[in-house]
Amino acid sequence: VSAPFAERALARVREAGSPLCVGLDPRLEQLPPALCDLDEIAAGPLAPIRRFSLALLDIAATVGIGFCKPQVAFFERYGAEGLALFAEVLGEARAAGLLTIADVKRGDIGSTAAAYAEAYLGKQAPFASDAITINPYLGPDAQGPFVEAASAHGCGLFVLVRTSNPGAAAVQAIADVDGRDVSTHVARWITSENRRLAGEDMRYGPIGAVIGGTVRAALVRRLRRELPRSFILAPGVGAQGAKARDTAPFFDSKGEGVLVPVSRGIALAWRDAPSGTDWKDAIRQRMQQLKHALAKVAADAAR
Amino acid sequence: VSAPFAERALARVREAGSPLCVGLDPRLEQLPPALCDLDEIAAGPLAPIRRFSLALLDIAATVGIGFCKPQVAFFERYGAEGLALFAEVLGEARAAGLLTIADVKRGDIGSTAAAYAEAYLGKQAPFASDAITINPYLGPDAQGPFVEAASAHGCGLFVLVRTSNPGAAAVQAIADVDGRDVSTHVARWITSENRRLAGEDMRYGPIGAVIGGTVRAALVRRLRRELPRSFILAPGVGAQGAKARDTAPFFDSKGEGVLVPVSRGIALAWRDAPSGTDWKDAIRQRMQQLKHALAKVAADAAR
Numbered sequence: 040v041s042a043p044f045a046e047r048a049l050a051r052v053r054e055a056g057s058p059l060c061v062g063l064d065p066r067l068e069q070l071p072p073a074l075c076d077l078d079e080i081a082a083g084p085l086a087p088i089r090r091f092s093l094a095l096l097d098i099a100a101t102v103g104i105g106f107c108k109p110q111v112a113f114f115e116r117y118g119a120e121g122l123a124l125f126a127e128v129l130g131e132a133r134a135a136g137l138l139t140i141a142d143v144k145r146g147d148i149g150s151t152a153a154a155y156a157e158a159y160l161g162k163q164a165p166f167a168s169d170a171i172t173i174n175p176y177l178g179p180d181a182q183g184p185f186v187e188a189a190s191a192h193g194c195g196l197f198v199l200v201r202t203s204n205p206g207a208a209a210v211q212a213i214a215d216v217d218g219r220d221v222s223t224h225v226a227r228w229i230t231s232e233n234r235r236l237a238g239e240d241m242r243y244g245p246i247g248a249v250i251g252g253t254v255r256a257a258l259v260r261r262l263r264r265e266l267p268r269s270f271i272l273a274p275g276v277g278a279q280g281a282k283a284r285d286t287a288p289f290f291d292s293k294g295e296g297v298l299v300p301v302s303r304g305i306a307l308a309w310r311d312a313p314s315g316t317d318w319k320d321a322i323r324q325r326m327q328q329l330k331h332a333l334a335k336v337a338a339d340a341a342r
Numbered sequence: 343v344s345a346p347f348a349e350r351a352l353a354r355v356r357e358a359g360s361p362l363c364v365g366l367d368p369r370l371e372q373l374p375p376a377l378c379d380l381d382e383i384a385a386g387p388l389a390p391i392r393r394f395s396l397a398l399l400d401i402a403a404t405v406g407i408g409f410c411k412p413q414v415a416f417f418e419r420y421g422a423e424g425l426a427l428f429a430e431v432l433g434e435a436r437a438a439g440l441l442t443i444a445d446v447k448r449g450d451i452g453s454t455a456a457a458y459a460e461a462y463l464g465k466q467a468p469f470a471s472d473a474i475t476i477n478p479y480l481g482p483d484a485q486g487p488f489v490e491a492a493s494a495h496g497c498g499l500f501v502l503v504r505t506s507n508p509g510a511a512a513v514q515a516i517a518d519v520d521g522r523d524v525s526t527h528v529a530r531w532i533t534s535e536n537r538r539l540a541g542e543d544m545r546y547g548p549i550g551a552v553i554g555g556t557v558r559a560a561l562v563r564r565l566r567r568e569l570p571r572s573f574i575l576a577p578g579v580g581a582q583g584a585k586a587r588d589t590a591p592f593f594d595s596k597g598e599g600v601l602v603p604v605s606r607g608i609a610l611a612w613r614d615a616p617s618g619t620d621w622k623d624a625i626r627q628r629m630q631q632l633k634h635a636l637a638k639v640a641a642d643a644a645r
Contacts, residue, residue, distance in 0.1 A: 101439060112448075118425070119426035119468070146447070151367065165421025176502055176513055206483030234366060
């Protein structure tokens with residue numbers, strides 16, 4: 040059994056010196072021209088997507104980034120072969136020393152939730168990951184099998200609390216007569232479970248939260264206060280419009296407890312580079328910029 | 343492009359004479375002894391699971407059942423090979439004349455939701471299905487790419503509204519100051535979308551709802567009134583404790599608009615049969631019983 044995810048994550052952020060996480064949402068249209076061999080693509084999109092994904096992991100390891108978050112939907116759309124590549128990418132990421140967060144947003148009840156947990160959590164799992172994202176709509180009992188499996192294997196969970204899309208409020212901001220909205224109810228369940236599982240001596244429990252990087256600062260601060268024992272996964276920096284400095288309210292008073300995944304902002308860096316720049320150099324430079332920018336935000340938050 | 347899912351589903355229920363849907367949640371421990379060749383299982387669980395799943399589809403076609411609902415989690419737990427079997431099962435179900443509802447409960451935002459839709463909706467999709475289940479936590483805009491793809495391909499969606507598990511209320515019953523709970527908000531979005539998409543002349547729109555068969559009758563009736571244009575998928579009959587007659591409040595005034603998936607209640611029928619009974623006969627008889635019991639509930643609801 041591995042050490043608890045939250046301990047491993049905290050150590051990894053300190054080693055890396057930054058909460059940056061490389062998101063992997065590979066799309067054909069992201070491929071740099073050097074990887075666009077039309078004959079190869081005509082034979083199937085997976086070969087160039089594989090080369091691009093493995094190159095991103097390789098660069099991330101060189102730059103000293105601690106985490107990667109592959110998004111399963113971009114593999115699932117290619118069927119069983121795409122999912123074989125998803126498993127390979129997870130394995131290569133671990134081999135490169137990155138902690139892996141499989142962004143799967145699964146959720147179901149009882150034995151079905153347990154079957155999903157078997158797919159992702161534990162060394163024997165076909166898509167073995169250090170952590171996964173899950174969806175809370177079905178209620179706390181439906182999250183039980185994920186919590187059990189995560190605890191048994193030293194893995195982590197990131198429960199959707201407040202997402203970054205414009206329509207998120209339609210469900211997540213529905214508030215009861217006491218003014219507590221759905222996100223707050225989910226956050227309180229997370230904190231109560233983290234207390235039960237991690238005890239008072241451990242800083243973070245196994246259950247983290249997803250809060251979008253574009254969520255307004257006042258709401259982030261309010262939810263952060265409800266989640267004192269959680270790592271927060273804050274997507275939305277880059278293509279969705281948030282800047283590195285917008286992640287400031289996510290950090291706890293020690294400038295820790297946050298992971299910031301960036302996908303398109305990294306994968307498409309070659310488009311913004313001066314012509315003649317090698318695409319790998321452009322991506323490496325973008326990773327370094329983001330790594331340092333987020334390290335600075337974290338350091339400022341710790342004052 | 344196929345005819346709209348709701349029209350095809352309505353015709354199929356009438357042909358079959360029953361809203362019964364065969365759920366496929368294949369687990370090793372469900373296998374009848376005749377399929378338990380230990381050498382084969384030691385070599386990998388997928389061969390016997392495949393034989394059992396295909397046999398269930400074959401029997402369902404013989405009995406004249408109109409629908410099947412494979413649960414992806416029980417294939418996903420076996421990795422890419424399990425998902426290759428999931429694709430095969432979907433193809434075999436269609437070949438056997440069944441309409442397929444892939445129970446995947448996916449949900450994500452923007453281009454990620456679109457990637458999931460590409461995985462399941464449309465003839466070119468690797469896991470091509472007639473309909474899928476989706477999760478509404480992320481809000482209406484996150485459901486947009488699924489709605490677009492379903493409309494483009496004549497497919498259906500079943501959005502989780504109120505689930506059958508004991509903890510469902512923790513999120514789904516959070517009610518605003520006007521007393522409208524999360525399930526009601528989701529139901530109203532579904533109905534407004536169905537009006538927009540199907541116009542007033544079509545009885546049902548493409549967006550159905552999942553409401554658990556164990557949900558109390560008064561709540562089912564209230565949600566049914568909010569969903570006049572939706573097929574309802576009502577799981578929970580059998581292993582989860584609901585009886586066929588508990589589905590009565592789900593039917594509309596014509597005794598239609600419902601699909602009732604039964605998984606373990608069918609797959610485990612061989613355990614209840616007198617010793618010496620062929621497992622296929624036991625399963626066939628159970629399917630026939632359920633088919634007739636649900637046909638009677640529907641007929642009674644139409645009075």
